[in-house]
Amino acid sequence: MANPSVTSNFSLTTNPLKEKEGEEMVKGSKLRPRPSAKKLIGLDSKYKELICSLETEEGWPPAFPIRKYQDFWQFEWLLPGILSMHENFKPRPSDILVASFLKSGTTWLKALTFTIVHRNKYSFSCHPLLKLNPHDCVPHIEYHYALQDEQYLETLPSPRVLGTHVQYSMLSESVTASQCPIVYICREPKDVIVSYWHMVTRYECLNRPFPFTRAIELFCEGRVPYGPVWDHVLEYYTNSLQSPKKILFLKYEEMMNDPIDGVMRLANFIGCPFSEEEMKNGLVEEIVEFCSFNKLKNLDVNKYNGIGNVKNDYFFRKAIVGDWQNHMTAEMATKVDKITKEKLHDSGFTY
Numbered sequence: 209m210a211n212p213s214v215t216s217n218f219s220l221t222t223n224p225l226k227e228k229e230g231e232e233m234v235k236g237s238k239l240r241p242r243p244s245a246k247k248l249i250g251l252d253s254k255y256k257e258l259i260c261s262l263e264t265e266e267g268w269p270p271a272f273p274i275r276k277y278q279d280f281w282q283f284e285w286l287l288p289g290i291l292s293m294h295e296n297f298k299p300r301p302s303d304i305l306v307a308s309f310l311k312s313g314t315t316w317l318k319a320l321t322f323t324i325v326h327r328n329k330y331s332f333s334c335h336p337l338l339k340l341n342p343h344d345c346v347p348h349i350e351y352h353y354a355l356q357d358e359q360y361l362e363t364l365p366s367p368r369v370l371g372t373h374v375q376y377s378m379l380s381e382s383v384t385a386s387q388c389p390i391v392y393i394c395r396e397p398k399d400v401i402v403s404y405w406h407m408v409t410r411y412e413c414l415n416r417p418f419p420f421t422r423a424i425e426l427f428c429e430g431r432v433p434y435g436p437v438w439d440h441v442l443e444y445y446t447n448s449l450q451s452p453k454k455i456l457f458l459k460y461e462e463m464m465n466d467p468i469d470g471v472m473r474l475a476n477f478i479g480c481p482f483s484e485e486e487m488k489n490g491l492v493e494e495i496v497e498f499c500s501f502n503k504l505k506n507l508d509v510n511k512y513n514g515i516g517n518v519k520n521d522y523f524f525r526k527a528i529v530g531d532w533q534n535h536m537t538a539e540m541a542t543k544v545d546k547i548t549k550e551k552l553h554d555s556g557f558t559y
């Protein structure tokens with residue numbers, strides 16, 4: 209989830225009818241639509257003094273200040289949740305963590321992981337993903353902590369599939385030292401910023417023009433939620449090399465190019481490999497199709513529902529690899545590429 213359903217001048221309401229509908233439709237699964245931000249801890253938390261002491265950036269519209277904490281920029285409103293998660297979240301050994309930088313394929317990876325893990329529990333004709341957005345099926349840990357709704361995570365039966373956008377070094381030791389596998393997805397940074405800019409400019413409450421050139425400037429300075437993107441990716445990448453059984457490092461572009469291979473790797477990694485029979489029956493292809501962009505984008509829940517100002521359809525735009533070419537001048541692309549090269553030069557990692 210890239211963005212909260214909250215700022216000071218945001219409407220904080222969800223559509224109760226739709227929420228109810230979601231609840232009704234997934235009865236027995238214990239899943240529910242993610243909550244609105246009414247119970248946000250905000251700056252009244254015990255972390256207030258710390259948070260207020262951090263450098264701030266207010267350049268992102270509509271009014272999401274971000275703060276720099278331990279070399280990464282975080283939404284101010286989410287920081288209490290991140291800090292509380294860091295301190296208090298205790299994973300179960302059976303948990304599976306879906307981690308990513310924003311706009312890198314999170315929604316897709318959540319849908320795939322959830323579907324793979326629960327393939328014997330839900331049939332395709334009566335599946336939570338038909339009634340809930342992938343972010344509802346795979347809750348973001350820090351979001352629920354920020355809303356003081358962490359108890360919800362406890363109610364979910366094992367194996368839980370949970371999500372996070374925080375950098376690897378912000379995961380608590382209880383997570384990094386646990387058995388639970390982490391699947392991480394990265395995406396070419398130029399496509400990431402194009403995707404994020406589109407999302408930000410779609411907010412109905414956008415209160416000022418926000419030129420793409422400004423978004424690129426902030427992005428290049430690392431002043432973007434969860435950024436800098438390069439450091440985020442490198443933390444997970446280097447740790448995946450050190451602990452290949454703990455972290456599966458996926459690339460959006462490779463998944464797009466060969467989703468079947470991606471799904472097989474994912475299933476093997478999280479300990480849910482496909483049997484000969486499942487493969488013979490075309491289950492892998494079915495999961496790829498079920499979680500495909502067109503399928504998810506065209507579900508009513510993703511066309512019409514949402515939480516506050518974040519409509520579910522913000523998570524489904526075009527899904528095109530290299531869409532940056534339709535938005536960036538050669539100069540913009542060169543600027544981003546130069547930073548990418550500098551940041552990655554001795555890491556062994558390439559996009």
Ligand SMILES: Nc1ncnc2c1ncn2[C@@H]1O[C@H](COP(=O)(O)OS(=O)(=O)O)[C@@H](OP(=O)(O)O)[C@H]1O
Pocket residue numbers: 209210211308309310311312313314315316399402403404406499500501502504523524525526527528531
């Ligand atoms: N199923 C599926 N398959 C392939 N691609 C998909 C899928 N679902 C979403 N998308 C595209 O992923 C982009 C959104 O990234 P995230 O899901 O990471 O966004 S978020 O951080 O959770 O807000 C965003 O990319 P852009 O279209 O380039 O903006 C989405 O369209």
